[in-house]
Amino acid sequence: MKRLLAERAVAALINIVLVVVLIFLLVRLAPGDPVELLLPVEATAEERADLARHWGLDRPLPAQFLAYAANLARGDMGTSLYFQVPVRHLLAERLPPSLELIACALILIVVVAMPLGVGAALRPQGAVDHLSTTVAICGLSLPPFWLAILLILVFGGYWNLLPVSGRISPGGVIPRFTGFQVVDSLASGDWRGLGDTLRHLVLPAVSLAGVGIALFTRLLRSGMLEALRQDYVLTARAKGLAEGIVVWKHALRNALIPVLTAWGLAFTFMLSGAVIIETIFAWPGIGRLAVQAIGNRDYPLVQGIVLTFVVLVIGVHLVIDFLYAFIDPRIRYR
Numbered sequence: 001m002k003r004l005l006a007e008r009a010v011a012a013l014i015n016i017v018l019v020v021v022l023i024f025l026l027v028r029l030a031p032g033d034p035v036e037l038l039l040p041v042e043a044t045a046e047e048r049a050d051l052a053r054h055w056g057l058d059r060p061l062p063a064q065f066l067a068y069a070a071n072l073a074r075g076d077m078g079t080s081l082y083f084q085v086p087v088r089h090l091l092a093e094r095l096p097p098s099l100e101l102i103a104c105a106l107i108l109i110v111v112v113a114m115p116l117g118v119g120a121a122l123r124p125q126g127a128v129d130h131l132s133t134t135v136a137i138c139g140l141s142l143p144p145f146w147l148a149i150l151l152i153l154v155f156g157g158y159w160n161l162l163p164v165s166g167r168i169s170p171g172g173v174i175p176r177f178t179g180f181q182v183v184d185s186l187a188s189g190d191w192r193g194l195g196d197t198l199r200h201l202v203l204p205a206v207s208l209a210g211v212g213i214a215l216f217t218r219l220l221r222s223g224m225l226e227a228l229r230q231d232y233v234l235t236a237r238a239k240g241l242a243e244g245i246v247v248w249k250h251a252l253r254n255a256l257i258p259v260l261t262a263w264g265l266a267f268t269f270m271l272s273g274a275v276i277i278e279t280i281f282a283w284p285g286i287g288r289l290a291v292q293a294i295g296n297r298d299y300p301l302v303q304g305i306v307l308t309f310v311v312l313v314i315g316v317h318l319v320i321d322f323l324y325a326f327i328d329p330r331i332r333y334r
Contacts, residue, residue, distance in 0.1 A: 008321050012314040016307070020072065023306045024065050027299050034081050034297040055081060068303070077307070078300030082293070087304035090289065095308065096179030097167060098278065098285035102270045104182075104201050105209035109266070112213050117220025118252065121228060132217045139214025144273050148207035148280045155203060163200050165282035172196055204281045208273055212266045219262055223255030230254070256327055260320050267316045271309055 035052050052058045056067060071078060077087035116135060119128035142150070156164035167181055168174065174193040177184045182201075185194035227233065228251050236246045274287035282288070286305060293301040 019310045027302050032297045077304040080301045082296040082298045087300050094286040094289045098274050100180045104205040108209040109212040113216035117217045120221045121224030136214040136218050139210045144207050145276050147210045151203045167200050169196050204277050208277050219259050227251040227255045264317045264320045268313050
């Protein structure tokens, strides 16, 4: 087990190094000059040269990369060219809203997909099975951005039931402890702020979770159907174990292996999909910050955001590798 995790950690470190090199080169090969965007049109050539020298953009690419790598090794991601503040401060401010949104979407996937998938497997061709098929078809057919616009029009415009932008209503203030407003409102005992935060989370979380609900429902259904046919399930039933124990402890545990693999992919898709969803809902997260950074050709900020994405994705996959061994003892013994 320790050897497996050590191998995964070394592979993760190599991937991070490769991504650092790749994103450094790609952002500089993209068309557009940050100096031209930062200065007004009437700026002189001397002013442009001074600004490029100030940010080190006039140096050769190898020298720029060595300086960036040296700073990164010390934990310094640089300073944003556009916002003029350290990149780590911007990430610390914008990352919690994105993680809160993704966590809410993942919880929504579990709450909806697990009972639908298990119920559909227990009674094939029953009412729950037909409902799960309908949900899966709708979820896979509607792109997240189209579902977001549809939800805004119906629940925000036509019915006016839910807010369609931001994390909290204008004038609302929640004391900041962690940056996660649900946690902060609970910690401060602000129940009104908690309700307002949850209302703002509903539409973007549903938009982000739509495809995941459809995918996990079908994966769990097929995994449960396969598990329920195995000999160990027949043996458990023959021993007289309660049906709930057979289903939820024996069959479901083995059906979760492929579902866990999809969890890693779902987190990756949600992290990238948050770029669009956060822009549509004016959500002040790291995805919306990425759009602004790319538009401003903010090299240090783009590099910091991509590196953060990569570390999060690799970290989630390391956790999933550990959960494989926890759920299936055969993996742990090998």
